[in-house]
Amino acid sequence: METAELLPSRRLARWHLALPLLAVLVLLLSTSATQRLDFWLHDTFIRLMPVTPPDDLAIVAIDEKSLEALGRWPWPRHRHASLIDRLDEAGAGPIALDILFTEPSENGHDDRLLAEAMERHGNVILPLHIFPGDSDMPLREFLPTARLTRAAAALGHVHAELDDDGIARTLFRRQGLGEATWPSLADAVAMQAGIQRQAPAATEQAAPYVNVRSHRVHVPFTPTGAIPRFSYIDVLKGRVPDSRLAGRTLFVGHTAAGFGDVLPTPLSGRGNPLTGVEFHANTYAAMARNRLIQPVSLWPVAATGIGIILLITLAFPRMRPTRTLLLSVGLTALPLLLSALTMRWLQLWMPPSAPAVVAALAFPLWTAERLALLTHFLNRQLDALGHERNVPTSELADTAPARLLEHLKELLGARDGWLVTEGQAVRGQSPVTTHQFQQPGKWQHEATTSRVRFHRNGAWHELGLVWPASGTDDARRAYLDRLPLHAGSAHAVIKTSRERLSRRIQRVHAAALNLAGMRRFIGTGFERMPDGVIVTDALGVIEFVNGRVADWFGTPRESLQGMPLPRLLAGSVPHTTPPSGTRNWRDAVLSVLTGGTPLTAELSLGQRTLLFHLTPFGRSPWRQPGLIANFSDITDLRERQRQYREAIDFISHDMRSPLVSQLALLDQLQRENRHAAPETLGQIARLARRSYELAEEFVQLARAEDLTEKRFYECELLTIAENAVDAVQQQAQSREIRIELEGEEDLWLQGNAELLERAVINLLTNALQYSPESTEVAVTVEKAGGYGIVAVADQGPGIAPEDQPLVFQRFRRQQNQEMGAPHGAGLGLAFVQTVAERHGGTVDLVSTEGRGATFRLYLPLEP
Structure with a gap:
């Protein structure tokens, strides 16, 4: 598939x-x-497609019979003249005399007789040859003697090409030194016979000593013996009737065995090669039948x-x-x-x-x-399936006994333990050398020990746990009694095949079993999850739902499967509204499907509050992604938050209001100077003010922790710093401390200006509290990258290196300043850090003891 x-x-x-x-x-x-x-x-x-020779083609063979009758070669040239005269008398057509006459004869009279016979016939074609005169000499064209050349009707080269296997299959129809001047012998004969007007034109030129060849063709051959053959001596003696010679195109050349040039051909092979004259006659036959083959x-x-x-x-x-x-x-x-x-x-x-x-x-x-x-x-x-084995789906029986001992000790809090395999101690030492076990796999409990004997992997094991002196409780013992440790004394032996395919089949079978177990494990895990889970397809239709969702929504699982998720959210959840920015649940689900941005919302389901998280679920590369929805029960969390808010409300109202009234009364008593000494009234006022400040810090920190982006708006950083400086200016003047403010304008960000201003005030207040009188506090506002930075630097005693990592923790103060500076709750810098984190920024500290401290507040700016 x-x-x-x-x-x-x-x-x-x-x-x-x-x-x-x-x-x-x-x-x-x-x-x-x-x-x-x-x-x-x-x-x-070539053998399957032989050429039928033309009827007017014949070979005059210089064969063994002729050599025996006329003597050894070379014959005198007047004898060739006699042959030409005999053929002329018989009315023969073109005669290709495939004999080289490159040197004058010893008897010049013979050359004259041959030339005169050629001129009388008027259609005799002679061969030429191109080869080096000596081994170290360049190529030369060996033409017939001048007298014979003038008497010849045409000249043609007699070169055939041998391929790498030594077989003659091709020839060049044009060849010569410097230029392909000379046609092949067959082309010259064909032009004289009127078969073709002229040989293919020469196209290349080179140096005079370069053999230029062109128009290569493959020669198809005639069947052996298909071209008529006459013995030279029979023609010369008139034994061949004129009727058989009249009008024929004749090729005259050597055919005697071991004499002259021989060429292996596709038809004859090396065992019965063709002679040169037969090769050229075959070439002429193919030319006459228009069967010469051009290589592509x-x-x-x-x-x-x-x-x-x-x-x-x-x-x-x-x-x-x-x-x-x-x-x-x-x-x-x-x-x-x-x-x-x-x-x-x-x-x-x-x-x-x-x-x-x-x-x-x-x-x-x-x-x-x-x-x-x-x-x-x-x-x-x-x-991949092998990697899946890392998922903990193995049975308890697969756990090694030694690892089982360690896990049980860790889980149950045993003081010690032992493991004995086949009588050999593996871990610890049994307190009893010999012990009678009633039943394999059944735990036996004593006051401070519990032990069991079980069989696994072909061996017997004894495992024991040592409890503290007080023993153990019934819950631990009941847990041990339910553990299935005994695997039986008989076990199947699975033979592993040595054949590769069989081994792979076994691996696939084992992987399939492992995958089935893994699916059961995952299915059980989803069912037992404390959260509800829903998986939908690309259309938002529910495909999978676990039992937790069915219980919370009070709807059978069969009814939930196949139900569109927007319908479930809109119809089955009372008092639920879609998230902000969407008109209904259909738009909310569609936005997650199309935009891919996760969605988080709260749902009220009767007395239960659920946190609903919806995110795209790409199940496979080739299928459209669906959705996965997670429902978490946050009812208890919301209840704790409610109690937390009530505590904040109590502190902010019930605690601050009496303190404010107390301060007002004490101020009045101080003005009227009744029944109380001024020192006493001042001390009461300081204590009351400190209580108020403590409550104020606590309230501000709670507000900062509850800050969300819904309370953000556009604000300018330098303005925030200026307002903070104005707020502490009176406190600075009372201690004759100057506050110098420098900064860049138009540094805009999305945030809560009120809490940001309060954070800068906290930094300034700390700087004023710990700075000596008549010093300076520097406030700078600048931009670095995509962040705006508010820096507050004082000239105080600085902070010790060991205290610096703790300054942003709640209720932490500098230990070396506990007795020398105004006391605080230790919430001011924690508030600053909380505000910075809620705005997506951070705060840091640079301080050298004795040289002051610099706090920098980093806030992300708008693009």
């Missing part, structure tokens, strides 16, 4: 298939790796291979293995068929081996790729 998780790997596998095939194609085309195979296919096609360039072959690769890449991933095999076989045969058809009907030779080899390699490569992909996927899944 396919899954979306496999799709990226499958697309990648296509490239894994295409790239190696393309690399193989490039390698084959750029090297001669498949050359021998191409030669074999070429020769096979590299690009059509490459295009064929690339087309096959594209077809394979597109088709293989969509097909079954059997069909891919058939397609691979078909695509392997396609280049062969295409090459044979182009050779037969278009006279073009396209080497088919490279595309065919690529197509043949496609199936095993694709099969290997699929197996590798399958193996990779299987290993990946097995590894």
Whole structure:
């Protein structure tokens, strides 16, 4: 079964298939790796498509019979003149005299007789040869003698090309030094016979000593013996009737074994090679039948291979293995068929081996790729399942006895313990050497010990716990009695196969069992969670719900599954309103689905208060994300908050009001000077004021802790600092302390200006309290990065390094200042830190003992 998780790997596998095939194609085309195979296919096609020679073609053979009758070679040239005259009398057509006459004869009279016979016939073609005169000499063109050249109707080169395997398959229709001047002998004969007007034109030029060749063609051959052959001596003696010679195009040359040039060909091979005259006669026959084969360039072959690769890449991933095999076989045969058809009907030779080899390699490569992909996927899944084993789903019976002992000691608070395996002490020492156990797996409890004997992993174990002197309670003993430790004395032995596939099957089976256990573990965990959990699909429809939600909402689980979440929130929850910024629960759920931003709200469900948290839930890369909703019961928390607020209200009203009245009365008594000494009244006033300040600090800290962004608004930082300085100016003047304020304007932020101002006042108050008289307190407001900084620096005694980490804690004061400065509650700096954190900022301290202290308040500014 396919899954979306496999799709990226499958697309990648296509490239894994295409790239190696393309690399193989490039390698084959750029090297001669498949050359021998191409030669074999070429020769096979040639043998299957022989050329029928024209009726007017024949060979006059200088054979063994002629050599025996006329003597050894070379013969005098007047004898060749006699042959030409005989053929002229018989009415023969063009005569290709495939004999080299590059040197004058010893008897000049013979050259004249041969030239005159050639001129009488008027259609005799002579060969030329290009080769070096000596081994260390450059190439030369060896033409017939000047007299014979003038008498010849045409000249043609007699060079055939041998491929790397030594077989003659091709020739160049033009060849020469410096320029491809000379046509092949067959081309020269064809022009004289009127088959073609002229040989292909020469196109290249080079240095005079460079052999320039052009217009290479492949020669298809006639069947052996298909071209008529007459013995030289029989023609010369008139034994061949004129009717058999009249009008024929004749090639005269050596055919005797071991004599003259011989060329292995696709038809004859090395065992029965053709002579040069037979090769050129076959070339002429192919030319007359318009069957010369032109080699194609590299690009059509490459295009064929690339087309096959594209077809394979597109088709293989969509097909079954059997069909891919058939397609691979078909695509392997396609280049062969295409090459044979182009050779037969278009006279073009396209080497088919490279595309065919690529197509043949496609199936095993694709099969290997699929197996590798399958193996990779299987290993990946097995590894993933192996990692899942880290989830604690194992049974108690899987815990090692030694670890079990340590866990029980830690959980139950045992003083000590012991473990004995097969009579050998592993941990601790049993207080009793021998002990009779009534039943395996059943705990036996005594005053200060508890022990059990159980069987596991093929061995017997004794485990004991030592309690404190007072013993243990019944709850611990009942817990131990419920522990299933005994696994039985018989256990199954599972044989592991050595075969690789079987081992993987066993691993998959074990992983499946582990996954099933893990699902049970997770399912049980969700059911027993103290919170309610709901999982929805991409449409907000409930797919999973645990029992806690069903109990709280008073709705059966079967009814909840399939219900849209907005309907549950809007209809089943009394006295509930959607979060701020949304008109209804449908908009709230939709905003989480579309925007991906988690949502938190409170729900009132009868007497219960629930904290509702909704967040996107991406279950898998190929499926639309759904939602996961969590309901936490915060009824007790809200009750504690209510009590906390009541305490704040009590302190702020019931505690402060009498103190204010007391201060007013004492002020009146002090003014009227009745029944109390001024010193007493002043001391009472200071104590009352201190009580008031304590309550005020406590109230301000509570307000800061209860601060949320709902109470934020736009405010300017320098204005806040100026207001704070104005608030403490009278206190500073009473101690003759100057407050210097410098800062940047237009530093705006979202915050609560009242609490921020109070935080700066606390910093200034501390600075004034701990600064000597007639000193200076510096207040600076500046910007650094995205933060605004309010710094308050005094010239006081500073703070000891050991006290600095504690200054922001509640009810903490500098120990060295307890007796020398006004007492406080230790809540002022805690208030400053709370206000900074509620605004997303922080506060820090830089102080050197004896050199004052600097507090910096960092607040994030608006962009």
